[in-house]
Amino acid sequence: MVMEIWKQIKQKQIAPVYLLFGKESFLINETKQLLLDRILKEDEKDFNLSIYDLEETPIEVALEDAETFPFLGEKKVLFLQNPTFLTAEKIKEKVEHNLSRLEAYLKQPAPNSVLVLSAPYEKLDERKKITKELKRTAVTVEAKALNEQELKDWIRTRASYNKIEIAPDAVEQIITLVGNNLFMVTSEIDKLALYVTDTRMIDVDIVEKLVAKSLEQNIFALIDKVMDRKLDGALRIYYDLLKQNEEPIKILAVLAGHFRLIYQVKELARRGYGQMQIAGQLKANPYRVKLILKQIQKFKDEELAWIMKQLAEADYQMKTGKMDKSLLLEMFFLKLTT
CATH class of the missing domain: 1.20.272.10 (Zinc Finger, Delta Prime; domain 3)
Structure with a gap:
């Protein structure tokens, strides 16, 4: 599911609202970075990127920003972090949020803004009206630990991103040595890719030689x-x-x-x-x-x-x-x- 959404973003099929949730912070950060790189040019990021911590700032403040026109550009991106009102976890709220304001925004998002809610929680409270509305209207990315097959696909995709191939037994050995920590897996593949610039192939011997054992x-x-x-x-x-x-x-x-x-x-x-x-x-x-x-x-x-x-x-x-x-x-x- 994550890979499909990334494919859409790379093709610049951008939705007005994204909901990213889960404990796999690497996937959340990669999705945010991908959106940022596809929507804004480098010189637009200073003016048209806003980041709000919803533990400190009411949601309506961020929505007012979303409804203003971008400065010297076609789009603006807003990262809304820690939407505690979406989780069933017991978190003491520091600010009050006008969630009816968010519900109204979801019905008619600002055409020039991309709203990205980043919820680092394992589960969302499915009983809440706002959770149901968000999952119905927003493009939702569940950032959870990949299973074995998904992790193998991830490794092959990352190798392909670096324009190299990776042998099946090398994939197995990377998982054995590194585990399912995506940050470490990605770092190791990128390092191996630099080593095989001539052959463009990662085999199990190279993995054994270069991947550090914990x-x-x-x-x-x-x-x-x-x-x-x-x-x-x-x-x-x-x-x-x-x-x-x-x-x-x-x-x-x-x-x-x-x-x-x-x-x-x-x-x-x-x-x-x-x-x-x-x-x-x-x-x-x-x-x-x-x-x-x-x-x-x-x-x-x-x-x-x-x-x-x-x-x-x-x-x-x-x-x-x-x-x-x-x-x-x-x-x-x-x-x-x-």
């Missing part, structure tokens, strides 16, 4: 080595983390969180939950859950219980200073691999 991703790879009983590989990753100035106690905490998640995913999978259900239940990244579902087969319940006990003991010894922190983790990996 601490969580390094821990994931480390656990894979442990499960395959490859102590040398596990220690190599661990020493690299130490060279990156990661504290042993932080590494231990991430390890404990990951094994706890493995245990929870294993239990929910046993109850018949699917990937997305598990992610929703645990409020976890769906892509992380997908990878863990592959890992859980390698652990028996009693092994996970033993590992959690070892982690708790290591945590206690670290915090009480009974043994060198780095050595404690090395011993933990040795126990796991043997």
Whole structure:
């Protein structure tokens, strides 16, 4: 849906009113920037762009502005941020809004203005008359986290925007390393595009070489080595983390969180939950859950219980200073691999 609306905007099919809502701020910001670039020339932005925070300013003030003619241009753009009157969340209103004034405007929008309401809320209050009216008359963009297929489409589209191609396994690897943070995904693709100016193709080797692994991703790879009983590989990753100035106690905490998640995913999978259900239940990244579902087969319940006990003991010894922190983790990996 978002991509379709972007396509219309790029073709300069501009609506008089837009409603952007959801927690995925990257999509909201990209939509606003796209509208701005398609409607106003660079030298018009100083005069014909207005931004109102509706937590501080009554809606009728913004609407009066919308009904005035643009200065030295054909159109004006108004960004109306934080329309708290659209959400069911308990937010203390600082100003009163004349919503009947907005209802009247929606029936007859100013022909020379584009009104963009930006609501950073997960859900809108569908019971309210103004919400129903806005969703009926405005072009609505729901900025929610993309599912796996939508994210793959996004990556391919972004690669195409940079006039490059991306291999299917490279798409998978970007998701594995970066997750579903659109800002980071887009940043990585743009960086990779600069690297492949000659071949115009991103393959999985280039992704492995250039995309930085987060601490969580390094821990994931480390656990894979442990499960395959490859102590040398596990220690190599661990020493690299130490060279990156990661504290042993932080590494231990991430390890404990990951094994706890493995245990929870294993239990929910046993109850018949699917990937997305598990992610929703645990409020976890769906892509992380997908990878863990592959890992859980390698652990028996009693092994996970033993590992959690070892982690708790290591945590206690670290915090009480009974043994060198780095050595404690090395011993933990040795126990796991043997």
